[in-house]
Amino acid sequence: MAFAAPNETYSGKVFEVTIGADKTAVFGGENVLPFHSFEGNAPHRPVIAYEVQDVPPEDWPETVKKVYEGVSNDPVTWAKYCQDTLNAQAIALRLVGTHPDRENRSPEDAAKTVKDVLAAINVPLIILGSNQIEKDSAVLVSVSEAAKGKNCIIGKAQEGNYKTIAAAAMANNHKLIAMSELDINLSKQLNILITQMGFDKERLITDPMCSALGYGLEYTYSVMERIRLAALTQNDTTMQPPMLADVGMYVWKIKETQASETDLPQWGSLAERGITWEAVTAGSLLMSGAELLIMRHPEAAKAVEKFIDELM
Amino acid sequence: MALTGVEIFKLLPKTNCKKCGHPTCLAFAMKLAQRQASLDACPDVSEEAKKVLGEASAPPIRSIALGSGDKAVKMGEENVLFRHEKRFVNPCAFAVEVKDSMSDDEINNTVDGVLNSEIDRVGQKLRIDAILVSNASNDAGRFEGVVKAIASKAPAVPLIIATGNPAAAEAAVKAVADKKPLLYGADESNADAMANIAKTHKIPLGVTAKGLDALTALTEKIKGLGVEDMVIDPGARTAKEIIEANTYIRRAAIKKNFKALGYPVITLAQRDDKMVEALIAVLGVTKYSSIVVLSSIEKWKNLALFTLRQNIYTDPQVPMQVEQKVYKIGEATPESPLTITTNFSLTYFIVSGEIENSKVPTRLAVMDCEGLSVLTAWAAGKFTASKIAQFIQESGIENEISHKELIIPGYVAILSGAIEDKLPGWKVTVGPREANALPAFLKSR
Ligand code: B12
Numbered sequence: 001m002a003f004a005a006p007n008e009t010y011s012g013k014v015f016e017v018t019i020g021a022d023k024t025a026v027f028g029g030e031n032v033l034p035f036h037s038f039e040g041n042a043p044h045r046p047v048i049a050y051e052v053q054d055v056p057p058e059d060w061p062e063t064v065k066k067v068y069e070g071v072s073n074d075p076v077t078w079a080k081y082c083q084d085t086l087n088a089q090a091i092a093l094r095l096v097g098t099h100p101d102r103e104n105r106s107p108e109d110a111a112k113t114v115k116d117v118l119a120a121i122n123v124p125l126i127i128l129g130s131n132q133i134e135k136d137s138a139v140l141v142s143v144s145e146a147a148k149g150k151n152c153i154i155g156k157a158q159e160g161n162y163k164t165i166a167a168a169a170m171a172n173n174h175k176l177i178a179m180s181e182l183d184i185n186l187s188k189q190l191n192i193l194i195t196q197m198g199f200d201k202e203r204l205i206t207d208p209m210c211s212a213l214g215y216g217l218e219y220t221y222s223v224m225e226r227i228r229l230a231a232l233t234q235n236d237t238t239m240q241p242p243m244l245a246d247v248g249m250y251v252w253k254i255k256e257t258q259a260s261e262t263d264l265p266q267w268g269s270l271a272e273r274g275i276t277w278e279a280v281t282a283g284s285l286l287m288s289g290a291e292l293l294i295m296r297h298p299e300a301a302k303a304v305e306k307f308i309d310e311l312m
Numbered sequence: 313m314a315l316t317g318v319e320i321f322k323l324l325p326k327t328n329c330k331k332c333g334h335p336t337c338l339a340f341a342m343k344l345a346q347r348q349a350s351l352d353a354c355p356d357v358s359e360e361a362k363k364v365l366g367e368a369s370a371p372p373i374r375s376i377a378l379g380s381g382d383k384a385v386k387m388g389e390e391n392v393l394f395r396h397e398k399r400f401v402n403p404c405a406f407a408v409e410v411k412d413s414m415s416d417d418e419i420n421n422t423v424d425g426v427l428n429s430e431i432d433r434v435g436q437k438l439r440i441d442a443i444l445v446s447n448a449s450n451d452a453g454r455f456e457g458v459v460k461a462i463a464s465k466a467p468a469v470p471l472i473i474a475t476g477n478p479a480a481a482e483a484a485v486k487a488v489a490d491k492k493p494l495l496y497g498a499d500e501s502n503a504d505a506m507a508n509i510a511k512t513h514k515i516p517l518g519v520t521a522k523g524l525d526a527l528t529a530l531t532e533k534i535k536g537l538g539v540e541d542m543v544i545d546p547g548a549r550t551a552k553e554i555i556e557a558n559t560y561i562r563r564a565a566i567k568k569n570f571k572a573l574g575y576p577v578i579t580l581a582q583r584d585d586k587m588v589e590a591l592i593a594v595l596g597v598t599k600y601s602s603i604v605v606l607s608s609i610e611k612w613k614n615l616a617l618f619t620l621r622q623n624i625y626t627d628p629q630v631p632m633q634v635e636q637k638v639y640k641i642g643e644a645t646p647e648s649p650l651t652i653t654t655n656f657s658l659t660y661f662i663v664s665g666e667i668e669n670s671k672v673p674t675r676l677a678v679m680d681c682e683g684l685s686v687l688t689a690w691a692a693g694k695f696t697a698s699k700i701a702q703f704i705q706e707s708g709i710e711n712e713i714s715h716k717e718l719i720i721p722g723y724v725a726i727l728s729g730a731i732e733d734k735l736p737g738w739k740v741t742v743g744p745r746e747a748n749a750l751p752a753f754l755k756s757r
């Protein structure tokens with residue numbers, strides 16, 4: 001019997017999202033499963049944003065902390081370093097210093113940091129809160145205003161705070177990350193709630209919640225795959241925003257990226273192990289549907305870029 | 313395509329003689345359709361029906377063993393395209409390439425690497441599964457010598473004999489035929505000779521062609537030559553080619569029951585850049601390869617790939633769990649501390665591993681929370697104060713220890729008061745949040 005290519009026809013399409021004001025980045029737009037360009041259109045590469053923080057990364061493991069030695073004391077130098085030296089296509093500024101258990105910086109402080117970073121870079125900026133529901137709703141409102149006109153991504157809006165954050169992102173013309181906890185129905189519901197406020201669904205980015213390789217990765221992987229299938233095969237428009245994998249922050253807190261080779265000789269070299277862990281986590285989430293990645297280690301990001309080169 | 317119960321029924325004798333242990337032929341047919349019975353149970357079924365049913369009930373991807381004995385690896389038998397539909401069945405094998413042009417020292421080092429590659433993770437022993445020996449030297453004598461040397465150094469490790477030269481293949485296969493190696497390298501130019509070797513030695517044959525049309529023609533030809541067990545290589549080398557070929561192969565087999573491509577797939581992932589090689593392996597693990605061939609096996613790379621394979625191949629419905637009971641870690645005495653956690657395998661193995669690291673003999677009470685992690689179980693109402701209290705009381709642990717102190721995970725500190733209320737006389741101590749702080753915590757007590 002002759003072989004006939006068993007092509008799939010998809011009825012839906014992922015929304016195409018453009019971010020940035022000066023230099024821009026575009027992702028999404030495909031009408032096929034990840035990298036299935038053999039049976040449809042996948043016009044854009046996934047985008048990798050480099051993570052920087054408003055406070056020095058004291059809690060990051062050595063392997064990734066030392067990359068940013070000398071620049072990470074100040075978010076502006078750090079972001080410029082990522083853009084100019086590491087060639088980052090986008091920057092993700094995480095305002096961990098606003099967390100009440102950390103430096104508890106005020107929304108005004110955060111707005112100033114955002115303005116300073118924006119003034120120093122020309123690549124797109126993703127602005128993330130500290131993941132504290134109440135504080136984020138104040139901080140993200142103030143940074144949305146500070147970044148007006150810059151076409152940033154604001155995040156993350158969650159069930160507990162999406163109203164204020166979505167309203168601010170809408171008023172200041174930004175894109176918005178909607179994050180729920182590893183459940184396709186919760187994810188769909190949050191997207192619906194946000195669009196019911198009048199927020200344009202084509203300006204959303206879905207974060208189904210990331211997890212690191214070995215620490216729940218299979219859940220993120222399958223939720224992403226199911227979201228993508230719903231978007232493409234059922235033409236479910238609530239599931240058509242591109243997806244985010246917030247990789248670095250989950251990877252660089254687990255044991256495999258920190259335990260020394262002396263303690264665990266059977267695990268091999270610590271530096272390579274950590275970098276590979278981030279690259280492999282990111283690589284598998286690309287296979288399940290992520291279009292936007294936030295990463296920390298430049299070598300992991302570069303390996304993933306090479307992987308994408310080969311896949312496109 | 314799988315037959316329905318009624319379609320199967322039409323092929324049965326329809327005498328309702330009950331010899332199969334079922335009241336009627338139809339009842340038996342229904343069981344067959346659900347793969348809960350075997351056709352052998354009916355003594356009167358015709359040869360014709362056997363043939364039709366045999367073919368229809370064969371899994372869409374043929375089951376093939378790589379190697380023999382304890383460390384043999386099962387491949388194939390997959391039923392779905394996406395892991396959330398149903399558990400992926402046979403985890404893909406990792407093989408490292410040894411070129412016979414390498415020096416004996418280099419070869420020995422690599423084989424040692426394979427022998428020492430085993431890592432315990434979440435209760436499973438994971439390792440580099442196989443060695444692919446390639447005839448890069450083009451010297452048949454050297455090839456045979458290297459294959460023999462590897463087989464004697466690593467007798468249990470499955471071998472893949474990689475050459476397109478039938479003479480070299482014959483000699484090498486003959487030397488290790490009892491180990492049931494995979495002979496990889498049948499192509500359009502040598503199919504007859506290679507099929508013959510595979511048939512003579514009853515070993516599976518790796519078949520390679522550029523593109524799926526050519527591959528289809530080739531597997532059909534080789535099947536016609538009497539070789540049933542094949543592993544296929546569609547000639548895909550870049551990531552873009554691999555995802556396309558592997559997706560088409562899996563879909564053709566599963567959705568169209570296309571037998572000519574219903575075989576396990578071998579993927580060559582070797583790259584100079586080790587990080588990129590790991591990512592090509594990611595593609596193989598997630599997208600349908602049954603064997604992924606690597607150029608090197610650094611421990612850090614192995615650990616990441618083993619972990620990914622374990623993640624992708626776990627059952628999506630049932631988390632990996634351990635038995636509910638009070639485990640003793642080290643030489644625990646009645647005075648030793650008592651800790652508690654949930655029965656999610658990952659949680660248990662992380663926590664018990666850290667307690668071992670502490671060298672402080674300790675009891676770890678593992679409570680059945682349907683395989684959920686501490687925080688998930690807490691959020692789902694399965695790791696609550698009253699359930700913990702009930703578990704501690706029913707476990708009978710009070711009779712085994714000389715104190716009444718329970719150490720709980722830091723993430724559920726909020727439960728401490730309520731547990732004390734429900735367990736009169738007990739003191740609840742809040743442990744650290746992350747298990748890696750447990751050694752310091754236990755030692756400082
Ligand atoms: C994977 C996952 C799931 C999986 C389940 C996986 C499983 N088998 O448990 C799924 C998708 C099913 C799931 C579901 C839910 N989840 Co969930 N899930 C996660 C996730 C991503 C990882 C959990 C995990 O595997 N951790 C790894 C294990 C090893 O961690 P652990 O058991 O806590 O053990 C560590 C420590 O507690 C400590 N430790 C453990 N035992 C002990 C003992 C002692 C003595 C000590 C000292 C220390 C200690 O050591 C370990 C390592 O450091 C987390 C978020 C995250 N990234 O952590 C959310 C998370 C746990 N989930 C959460 C929630 C809310 C839910 C749901 C209720 C929501 C929903 N989607 O419906 C459901 C509930 C489940 C249900 N109804 O059945 C929340 C819990 C929030 C909270 N603080 O209460 C979390 C934290 C996400 C979040 N940020 O909101 N989840």
Ligand code: SF4
Nearest residue numbers: 328329330332337354
């Ligand atoms: S043994 Fe065969 S013929 Fe007899 S009842 Fe069973 S299926 Fe029917």
